[in-house]
Amino acid sequence: MTDMTSGPALRQILGFAVPLTVASLFQQVYLLVDGIVVGRYVGVAGLAAVGAAGPLFYLLNAMFIGLGTAFTIRLAHLRGAGADGQRRDVVVALAAVTVCWTVGCMLLVTVLAEPVLALMGITGALAEQCAHFIGVLSLGFPGIFGSAAVSAYLRGLGNSRAAMWVQAAGNLLNIGLALLLVGGLGFGIAGAAAATALASTVAMVVGVLASGRIYPLPRGRPDPRAVQGELVDATRLGFPLATQHIILAAGIMVLVWIIEGYGEAVMAAFTIVSRVEALTAIPFLSLSGAMVTFAAQNLGAGQTARARAALLHTLGLTVGLTALASVVVLLAHRPIAALFTSDETTRRITAQYLMIIFPFLALYTVMVVLHGYLNGARRTTAPLLCTVLAFGMVQLPFAYLLSGVFGVRAVMWAVVASWTTGLAYSLFCLRHVLRPPRAPARAPRTPALEVPSSP
Numbered sequence: 001m002t003d004m005t006s007g008p009a010l011r012q013i014l015g016f017a018v019p020l021t022v023a024s025l026f027q028q029v030y031l032l033v034d035g036i037v038v039g040r041y042v043g044v045a046g047l048a049a050v051g052a053a054g055p056l057f058y059l060l061n062a063m064f065i066g067l068g069t070a071f072t073i074r075l076a077h078l079r080g081a082g083a084d085g086q087r088r089d090v091v092v093a094l095a096a097v098t099v100c101w102t103v104g105c106m107l108l109v110t111v112l113a114e115p116v117l118a119l120m121g122i123t124g125a126l127a128e129q130c131a132h133f134i135g136v137l138s139l140g141f142p143g144i145f146g147s148a149a150v151s152a153y154l155r156g157l158g159n160s161r162a163a164m165w166v167q168a169a170g171n172l173l174n175i176g177l178a179l180l181l182v183g184g185l186g187f188g189i190a191g192a193a194a195a196t197a198l199a200s201t202v203a204m205v206v207g208v209l210a211s212g213r214i215y216p217l218p219r220g221r222p223d224p225r226a227v228q229g230e231l232v233d234a235t236r237l238g239f240p241l242a243t244q245h246i247i248l249a250a251g252i253m254v255l256v257w258i259i260e261g262y263g264e265a266v267m268a269a270f271t272i273v274s275r276v277e278a279l280t281a282i283p284f285l286s287l288s289g290a291m292v293t294f295a296a297q298n299l300g301a302g303q304t305a306r307a308r309a310a311l312l313h314t315l316g317l318t319v320g321l322t323a324l325a326s327v328v329v330l331l332a333h334r335p336i337a338a339l340f341t342s343d344e345t346t347r348r349i350t351a352q353y354l355m356i357i358f359p360f361l362a363l364y365t366v367m368v369v370l371h372g373y374l375n376g377a378r379r380t381t382a383p384l385l386c387t388v389l390a391f392g393m394v395q396l397p398f399a400y401l402l403s404g405v406f407g408v409r410a411v412m413w414a415v416v417a418s419w420t421t422g423l424a425y426s427l428f429c430l431r432h433v434l435r436p437p438r439a440p441a442r443a444p445r446t447p448a449l450e451v452p453s454s455p
Contacts, residue, residue, distance in 0.1 A: 004158060004294050005301045009310035010317070013290045019164035020155075020286035025279075026171035033175050037182045038192055039268070039341045048267040050189055053130040056116055057137060059249030060105045063242040064145050067097055068152030069292065070238030073375060074230070075156025076296035086230075087215075091153065092222045093230035098149040102141050109138040116253075133189045140197020143204040150207030157215060158293060166210060170203025240384040241375070247384075251391050255411065258399055262408050269349035272340045276354065280325050284365040287314055288372030295376025308433050311373050318369050322362040329358045349408070356412040363419035370426040373433070382429045390422035 004012050038050055071094045078086055113131045147170060154163040174195055181191030259270050291314060298307040329336065337350035371383040395418035402410035427434065 004297045005303060005306075009294070009306060010313045013287065013294055013310060013314055014317075016158065016160045016293060017283070017286040017290035019160040020289050021283050023151075023160075023164040023167035023171075024282040024286060026168045029171070029175065029279075033178060036340055037178055038189060041183050041186070042188050048126060048264045048271065050133060050192065050271065053117075053133045056109075056113065056130075056134060056249075056253075058252065059246065060108070060141075061144065061148070062245035062249060064098075064101050064105075065148055065152075066241030066243075066245050067101070067234065067238040068094070068148055069241050069375065070234040070380075071097075071149075072152045072156040073237060073292060073296050073378065073380075074234060075153065076158070076293045076376070077300040077378075079156070079158060079297055079300075086226065088217045088220070089222050089226040090230050091217060092227045093234060094149055094153060096227070096231065097234065098145055102145045105145070106138050106141050109134055109141075129189055133193050136190045136193035137197060140193075140200045143197065143199075143201030146204035147200055147207055150204065150211055154207075154211060155289065155293060158297070159214070160290070162210060162214060163207075166203055166207035169206055170199045173202055174199035237378060237380055240380040244384040244387045247387050247392055251396050254396055255399060258403055258411060259408070265343060265345040266349055266408055268341060268343070268346045269337075269353060272337065272346070272350045273353045273357075276329065276336060277357070280329060280358075280361065281365070281368070283321055283325075284318060284368055287318060288368045290314075291369060291372030292376040295373050296378075299377055307373070307376075311369075311430075311433065314369055315366060318365050319362055322365045326358050326361045329354060333358075352409075353412050356409070357415050360416045360419060363416070363423045367419065367423045367426050370423075370430055374426075374429060379429070382426075386422050386425045386429070389425055390418045394418050394421045 004016070071090060074090055075087065078090070113134050114127065117127045117130050147166065150166060151163045154160070154166070177195035177198055178192055181187045181195050182189075185191065187194065256267070256270075259266050291311065294310055295307050298304075298310075333351045333354040334347070336354065337347040340350070341347060367386075371386070374380070374382045395414045398417050399411040399414035402414075406413075
């Protein structure tokens, strides 16, 4: 297990973030390849169906990631406090949550997929394709949530490199299966869903075996009361994180409802930009994840000044990397749009969308790094409130009310308004941490006693 309470802070954060970045790059490369394969072999309708089904899957997956992050924070705190003996109880609690969540989600998808799609305004042939895609994908929920749980466990122990290899193996297999099932065998979007289900199951099995070999659990039987306590603590800590993702997923569904009225070309462009944005955000989400573990370990060890200094250095790095990423996307916005589709309307809308939001990317990247520190400090409610304010109270009303006047451009500019609001609120939450510490008050000097001169 990696100790992050001593040594060069920024080097440790980068050492933790780089494997997470590599793992996420594999995942996003798969998503990009999947989007290209579906767009080329199935067409704009297939790409729109995958994009429309995305928010429903995101709702289920991201909520579990929120709960998994709670266990990551708990394990990191135990590591910083030197209490590894309690790890067994945390692992049992994490396994119980994973099994219950998997079974519940499989039942929910079976019953609620079509009604939820109808609420989003997805009907007809598009709704049938979406429901079919989600139905096939649900067969892989044990692997999808199981591999996410393994990743949360390894990150909590400070070993992002092992988490990287587990995810990379699954994503590489995912790419190969997508090319085979969709491009080679012609199974359509069902083939894309089956590829994800199969690859995730393999990743889960590899991850469980590897983590058990690297980190054998302490001997003895779990303490039922301790496991129950870990479940309560994880629920309390993870509920704001999961709720944050619920709001995001519900909001994305509303955006899909707004965008769907503009036709398949706009929906396809929305799908493309979502994937480009997700790819670009990977290094910064990885820095945020590293900050969670770093802050949790150091604050658990009582090293507040070290955690603050590391946050400031990470923010400086974030701004520099964001400027580079923004320039690359802005210069290549037309080739990026052309990579996914040959439809001229979709290309034009995609390029326009990228040109509007990417000059302001730093608003988002700085915000997510600040959220990593807040989560590591166990202040998980603050990012939730930020999401409610920025996404629920700014972006959605902005997009809905102004789309009637400015059209789909209002949806694009609503993203910038949301990022601006979210960053301002996040800076407010951490104003005491970001503000330079006050110098200790100097004791007043006592005037020297005058010694009378000799007569």
